[in-house]
Amino acid sequence: MANIASTTTTHQATGPVSYKGEGFKNGAIQALLWLNAVIMLYPLFVMVMSSFKSNAEIFSSPLALPQSLNFANLEKVWSETNFLQYLGNSLLVTSASVALILVVGTMAAYAIARYEFRFSGLWLMFFLSGMTVPLKLAIIPLFLQLNALNLLNTYAGLILVYTAMGIPSAVFIMTGFLRALPKELEESARIDGANEFVIMWQVMLPLARPAMVIVAIQNAVPIWNDFFFPLILITSDSLKTLPQGLTVFMGEFVTDWGVLFTGLTLAALPITLLYILLSRQFIAGLTQGAIK
Amino acid sequence: MKADWRSKPFHLSRRSLWIAFLLAPAAVIMMTFVVWPLVSALQLSFFRFEGLKPGDFVWFENFYKVLFQSPFRDATYNAFWHNIVVFFALMVLENGVALLIAYALLKELPGHRLHQVIVFLPVVLSAVIVGFLWKLLLHPLFGVVNAALGLFGIMGPAWLGSEATALGSIVFANVWHWIGFPALVLLAGMQRISREVLEAARLDGAGDWTILTRIVWPLIAPSVTIVTVLTFIGSFNWFELPLLMADMEGSPGRSTDVLALYFYRTAFGSVTSGIQDFGQGSALAVLMFLFVGAVTFIALKFLRSRELEI
Numbered sequence: 001m002a003n004i005a006s007t008t009t010t011h012q013a014t015g016p017v018s019y020k021g022e023g024f025k026n027g028a029i030q031a032l033l034w035l036n037a038v039i040m041l042y043p044l045f046v047m048v049m050s051s052f053k054s055n056a057e058i059f060s061s062p063l064a065l066p067q068s069l070n071f072a073n074l075e076k077v078w079s080e081t082n083f084l085q086y087l088g089n090s091l092l093v094t095s096a097s098v099a100l101i102l103v104v105g106t107m108a109a110y111a112i113a114r115y116e117f118r119f120s121g122l123w124l125m126f127f128l129s130g131m132t133v134p135l136k137l138a139i140i141p142l143f144l145q146l147n148a149l150n151l152l153n154t155y156a157g158l159i160l161v162y163t164a165m166g167i168p169s170a171v172f173i174m175t176g177f178l179r180a181l182p183k184e185l186e187e188s189a190r191i192d193g194a195n196e197f198v199i200m201w202q203v204m205l206p207l208a209r210p211a212m213v214i215v216a217i218q219n220a221v222p223i224w225n226d227f228f229f230p231l232i233l234i235t236s237d238s239l240k241t242l243p244q245g246l247t248v249f250m251g252e253f254v255t256d257w258g259v260l261f262t263g264l265t266l267a268a269l270p271i272t273l274l275y276i277l278l279s280r281q282f283i284a285g286l287t288q289g290a291i292k
Numbered sequence: 293m294k295a296d297w298r299s300k301p302f303h304l305s306r307r308s309l310w311i312a313f314l315l316a317p318a319a320v321i322m323m324t325f326v327v328w329p330l331v332s333a334l335q336l337s338f339f340r341f342e343g344l345k346p347g348d349f350v351w352f353e354n355f356y357k358v359l360f361q362s363p364f365r366d367a368t369y370n371a372f373w374h375n376i377v378v379f380f381a382l383m384v385l386e387n388g389v390a391l392l393i394a395y396a397l398l399k400e401l402p403g404h405r406l407h408q409v410i411v412f413l414p415v416v417l418s419a420v421i422v423g424f425l426w427k428l429l430l431h432p433l434f435g436v437v438n439a440a441l442g443l444f445g446i447m448g449p450a451w452l453g454s455e456a457t458a459l460g461s462i463v464f465a466n467v468w469h470w471i472g473f474p475a476l477v478l479l480a481g482m483q484r485i486s487r488e489v490l491e492a493a494r495l496d497g498a499g500d501w502t503i504l505t506r507i508v509w510p511l512i513a514p515s516v517t518i519v520t521v522l523t524f525i526g527s528f529n530w531f532e533l534p535l536l537m538a539d540m541e542g543s544p545g546r547s548t549d550v551l552a553l554y555f556y557r558t559a560f561g562s563v564t565s566g567i568q569d570f571g572q573g574s575a576l577a578v579l580m581f582l583f584v585g586a587v588t589f590i591a592l593k594f595l596r597s598r599e600l601e602i
Binding site: 025026029030032033036037039040041043044046047058059062063103104105107108110111112115117123126127130133134135136137138139140141142144145147149160161163164165167168171196197221224225226227228232242243244246247250257260261264267268271272275276279282283286287290291 | 307308310311313314315317318319321322324325326328329330332333336344393396397399401402403404406407408409410411412413414415416417418419420421424425426428429433434435436439440443468472473476477480481500515518519522525529531532536552559560570573574577580581584
């Protein structure tokens with residue numbers, strides 16, 4: 001994915017060569033790209049605009065802009081729903097899962113990448129084989145397993161499932177990255193008398209930050225957005241995550257479209273803002289698995 | 293290594309402890325929440341269940357029921373057929389259009405970075421947001437889609453309410469949600485083609501269509517392989533959008549039923565399928581796993597050999 005970021009410069013160096021009829025054709029291509037942009041953005045624009053409208057406005061003139069900036073829907077979401085609770089739960093579950101994935105995934109990858117020991121290749125294979133497994137299809141035994149461990153309907157159960165799903169690709173990315181770091185750094189620290197933990201924590205891991213950002217984004221986005229596992233593993237309203245909470249919401253306010261659009265807008269807001277700020281890292285992180 | 297191990301037992305055992313400490317947490321979590329559930333998934337499919345407890349060992353009864361016994365059989369094949377339709381629809385509508393978008397982006401016209409960010413924006417949103425948003429937009433009376441069609445004097449149908457249009461509407465929402473992913477994966481594949489090759493073809497007078505079909509297409513074969521396989525796996529795990537935009541039953545009239553929905557109803561119970569049946573559910577899961585695994589394996593072999601040929 002680095003190439004998406006880097007091409008701009010390479011191509012400017014070559015310079016676009018123009019040919020006969022190229023101007024017209026490029027104009028047509030631009031027009032199609034903008035048409036596509038409208039298709040991508042207009043639904044989201046309607047969503048945001050409708051959140052400022054009253055129900056009467058939405059039903060009578062769905063295409064019109066709101067008559068005024070009306071925050072009644074926002075107040076209703078604030079005071080009559082558990083939106084904040086859902087948001088908090090999602091933040092907790094996502095950050096705890098990503099933190100755990102980073103810690104245990106990096107530990108395992110560090111052992112495999114930086115030490116020679118018997119069966120290290122097998123260990124890597126063990127972790128990597130998890131990448132191909134669709135855990136959704138093992139939801140019944142997973143459900144029974146969590147039931148046996150008393151982890152159904154708990155934050156911990158959900159977090160551990162997400163962690164297990166994230167470990168394989170984290171080990172894959174981190175092993176590749178850590179292996180590429182030069183041996184000399186480690187050796188000189190060892191000669192200076194640093195112990196293995198200090199070498200890992202103070203010498204090697206600071207260098208692995210770019211890979212950790214990729215691992216974090218690659219896991220945070222699907223976990224933040226996930227609906228399937230909470231649907232099956234969480235039943236208490238107070239533990240529900242934001243996507244799951246939205247379904248409760250859509251059931252309660254079926255006819256109150258202003259509130260529905262406001263709920264959707266608020267739910268989309270955090271990740272959209274982050275994406276706009278970090279679009280390059282998001283795109284790199286999420287397409288990482290499909291681009292080699 | 294071995295000599296070391298004998299000569300410095302103390303030093304090395306501390307080292308092995310350290311390595312074990314590094315590996316253990318990840319290994320324990322993987323064993324508990326991935327390996328064990330997967331192994332027992334197969335085992336559970338051979339039991340008749342009473343609630344959450346496995347009862348009698350019934351050999352292949354659960355498999356026989358979902359594959360050959362009415363009414364389960366009919367639901368299985370109906371859902372399976374819809375998964376196939378969804379896969380081919382996505383190959384054309386999502387990946388086909390994504391290929392054109394990728395080629396347009398490859399030209400690096402002014403604003404191409406912005407277009408990359410825009411086309412990828414829905415990818416970062418939850419299927420729940422996308423599903424509900426499109427459900428509201430496609431509402432026959434108050435939805436924006438039919439309001440817009442109304443401007444042209446067209447009476448839009450009840451998109452999600454009629455058997456003829458429901459599945460197609462959900463596929464469309466899926467295309468809107470995910471198209472940025474194949475577009476940027478294919479773009480990355482195209483950007484690996486050397487600039488000289490494309491310039492040379494252009495100087496020889498090749499048009500865009502020739503360049504796209506004769507030069508770009510063969511050279512992005514690895515990206516096409518990945519996109520195809522991911523679309524296939526995605527189509528056979530399709531769950532969130534049909535559940536949220538239609539319902540758990542694949543309404544209207546089972547026209548949006550897919551295997552994951554049927555699996556969910558069977559395993560966790562619903563109005564129509566009655567109480568939950570973990571045995572039959574497990575059998576369905578095992579069959580889906582085997583089917584997707586086998587087809588993916590064969591497709592990878594075939595597509596990889598095609599990559600080498602061209």
